[in-house]
Amino acid sequence: MDLSERQLQILQAIITDYVENAEPVGSRSIAKKYDLGVSPATIRNEMSDLEEMGYLTHPHTSAGRVPSDKAYRLYVNDLMKKKNLSAKDKRMINERLVASRDEFDRTIRHAAELLSEITHLASFAMTPAANQETISFIRLLPVDERTLILMIVGDSGNVTNTTLRLNVPYTQESLELLSKNMTVSYKGRTLDDVLKNEIAEDVGSDIEALAQLKGNVMPSFIRTLEDMLNVNLYMEGMTNIFNLPEYTSIDRARDFMELFARKDWFTQKMLARDDGVVVTIGEENDKMKDCTLITATYHVDGKLVGKIGVIGPTRMKYDEITSIMEYLTNNLSESFRLPGDTGDGNAGKDE
Amino acid sequence: MDLSERQLQILQAIITDYVENAEPVGSRSIAKKYDLGVSPATIRNEMSDLEEMGYLTHPHTSAGRVPSDKAYRLYVNDLMKKKNLSAKDKRMINERLVASRDEFDRTIRHAAELLSEITHLASFAMTPAANQETISFIRLLPVDERTLILMIVGDSGNVTNTTLRLNVPYTQESLELLSKNMTVSYKGRTLDDVLKNEIAEDVGSDIEALAQLKGNVMPSFIRTLEDMLNVNLYMEGMTNIFNLPEYTSIDRARDFMELFARKDWFTQKMLARDDGVVVTIGEENDKMKDCTLITATYHVDGKLVGKIGVIGPTRMKYDEITSIMEYLTNNLSESFRLPGDTGDGNAGKDE
DNA sequence: TGTTAGCACTCGACTATCGAGAGTGCTAAT
């Protein structure tokens, strides 16, 4: 039940046209614009077949055809040719993406901005998920007799700290001892590993003061680890979608915005996606049935993985956008490579 | 050119009615609902005068009257009576606002969520501006021979750190020395003070290695201070405005959203506002001419000042909303009081 | 002099109708 060559051509033409003009496309205009050497009537017959197979739909009797999710899926999988970036887009990315390994957050947010500007869609970017980050060392710093700072440093330069206040004073020695003690226990282990296995573990110690202090510190330690695992999600260019014809109705626009407001849900959804450029179309997304979501991954030290993506109506320029995202994430990963390449010791210059 | 008692009554009635129903209000309905003891005709005459004075406008000839910005201003300044919180709102705030001094960001975001839920408007909250925060100590921690962490700790428990990589290795001693050296120099001074006065200062030192290290660290030090000064801005409930009749037009909704997208601009605007509950109406805001913005301030240790606010159409329940915000910020400030009251030493429980 | 009833007038909102245009689906001819 494969499609004939001609059917594929027609389908492709319809998709191209519809993506361009956002209006149901008729047999006549296909025949005129893309010379397939057949008459509108023939095209009509083929269209009817394509509709029966689920590749096209019909807003109403006397309107043209619109590609279905299934059609876009076919297009993305088989029909689409890799598109070369336009010189303008390439230049834009090269010039404007000043990535600094020391400033993930800023860089990532920047990338999302850039992406939404280039694609004219809404974009988002996630800082790397630190699940596979390994602990480099742990330090406890005194502030005053009952207040201290707990600091966890990861091998990729991730640093997270919490200030905590105890009920009872602690001693300087026990603090230093505990720092070393914890560093020895956890060094080289991943956050995931520690969080899963450590919580229940009993903390024995010869020294009474140390055991007590550790008992007080552990809850914060766990909370801080969880903090480290939290990814930040940045969203940009949401208002771009107002310019698209599919969102001129206030209701659709509202739905779209409400979806985005559920950041936590969205984050979970994103984390679950595979590596590389992933496209999910319409019904393939359980909510947002009329959106397409394209994500791509970038890497930090080849270990941590962050995501960046765009979201828009199913009608979008798949070829262009996937190319842009591939290029962009390659650039990002390049910038986030292991230190040494960069050479520059001090803070990167500002934007 | 003061308003007569009756004019005030009529104006108040119009405002009340319009705020409630979002529709231009006519003389007849005023006469019926609020018995002022006069006929619609009389009210019409007064309305005409009020319009001439700029308190009312007229969408078109045969429509009712709508309060102008000037009318709302009069209402807020003179007419409005302080409203007691509804039991429901009070309970909601008491129960749901779990404030923890250790987790500003989470608490603040939570407060914004709550506020938008109660008011059915868009809300935002800013973490405290740290301008007046004083430095408690500065610490440099070794990671590897060329990598180190710079950590600045403020007196209110603010901790910020940066990882930096040097071109050349440093020695352990110079690192410790510089830590102490910097702490001595900056302890007790406000961030503002240090940023303004320190940058140009020459860093002399007897020891060659120390001077060199300090030269390498200073740019990061300044950048980290700037980081500490950055406030976070959280926005919540933006989609609430879609339910308001003034935003059924896609264009207005778009304008509103675009305004919010300019976070940096918005932050600047907010920082410039006075303490306490501040209401700016329509034209009083240079952009967003048809919005009202209400902000209120909360305090941390009576020193740092954060802001929380709502934004919506000029037509809003000023009395209710200002009361809610007053109550909410009082609660927040209470929770963020100096340590010692709270008693609880460990991490607060999760939500 | 302030208040009120009465009335003509205005304007937007809604509804109905109509024609134009685009596009289909079917049939019959090639």
Added chain:
DNA sequence: ATTAGCACTCTCGATAGTCGAGTGCTAACA
């Protein structure tokens, strides 16, 4: 298998008519 021809369907925009809410004015009234 392809195509031309044609009737049919449906949307969209324009036009017109009606209804109702509300004003502004005038004249009468207390």
